[in-house]
Amino acid sequence: MSRLAHSVVSPSPMGSSSHKVHTSALSTLPRDLITLGDYSAEQIGALVESAADFKRKVKSEGQAFHPDEPLKGKTIAMLFSKRSTRTRVASETSIAYLGGHAMFLGKEDIQLGVNESLRDSAQVISSMVDGIFARVGAHEEITTLAKYSSVPVVNALCDENHPTQILADLLTIWEVFEKQGGSLFDSVKGLNVAWIGDSNNIVYEMLAAMPKCGMNMSVCTPSKYPIPEGIRQRAQLDAQTAQASVTYCHDPVAAVKGADIIVTDTWVSMGQEAEKAQKMIDFDGYQVSMDLAAKGGANKDWIFMHCLPRKAEEVTDEVFYSDRSVVFQEAENRKWTILAAFNAIFSK
Structure with a gap:
């Protein structure tokens, strides 16, 4: 197959000049990421290009941490009602790279929608952290968290979106x-x-x-x-x-x-x-x-x-x-x- 070499390399067009083209699209993203259905094609492209840029900087240039530490002093709550491998490893290492603190909260750690409503949980948790990354069950759970959270919410998975x-x-x-x-x-x-x-x-x-x-x-x-x-x-x-x-x-x-x-x-x-x-x-x-x-x-x-x-x-x-x-x-x-x-x- 002619394209097999690409299985181990990141795309080449991700030089800084190409990345800058979409800076404005990144700045216009909605507060929350629930589904890509809420994003324009340009915003989706900007996120993918940004991801490729980070991959190049880490894997090709050896950048161990983001030089600006954009999440320094920030805590991201990771609410995982469902276990995972890729999502947990990817998110915790990403937060560390950006200089932030990852707080993992599994279903045994907190009462997410059990003895406390999702609305109450969203208001309480968001008052103490700077962002929420939530892996839940029903779509209504992620939308309820986003509705009542005072900080941005990123959907780690729900039954309708990923x-x-x-x-x-x-x-x-x-x-x-x-x-x-x-x-x-x-x-x-x-x-x-x-x-x-x-x-x-x-x-x-x-x-x-x-x-x-x-x-x-x-x-x-x-x-x-x-x-x-x-x-x-x-x-x-x-x-x-x-x-x-x-x-x-x-x-x-x-x-x-x-x-x-x-x-x-x-x-x-x-x-x-x-x-x-x-x-x-x-x-x-x-x-x-x-x-x-x-x-x-x-x-x-x-x-x-x-x-x-x-x-x-x-x-x-x-x-x-x-x-x-x-x-x-x-x-x-x-x-x-x-x-x-x-x-x-x-x-x-």
């Missing part, structure tokens, strides 16, 4: 498909993304961001797991504006036709373990494999993405550990996009 993950996906795609000297939009516009999997927060967030950036999406879910109509309508409007396309189907072979990027995720999300037996039946034929890509006619340089953790029924080892897979590059990029979001939002 913005920092999709920012990391965009950074990864840019690194792989970078056009020489091109911006994020120059490089990703017109790429074909095939989603093969569940109707969940990952594909919802992809639909909130990727069509807006000019990427074409083919979304394949079993008929029992449709994409909500509101999400479809918004994605269609974004696609029309950016001259992109969004299509939906239930046949994985048809979905990967012409795909540059094939993406899947867990079929059984955290808290859905009781549904596993039925989902194994419903998702029969949805495993991503070399055979599926060949039968469907994916583009010759197609790559595979998965936000992890991965289970064998979702993708074969042949794909997951192949040169086509960029899953570990994608996982690392969670740090750089979280770092960019924290720097832009919590340092104001």
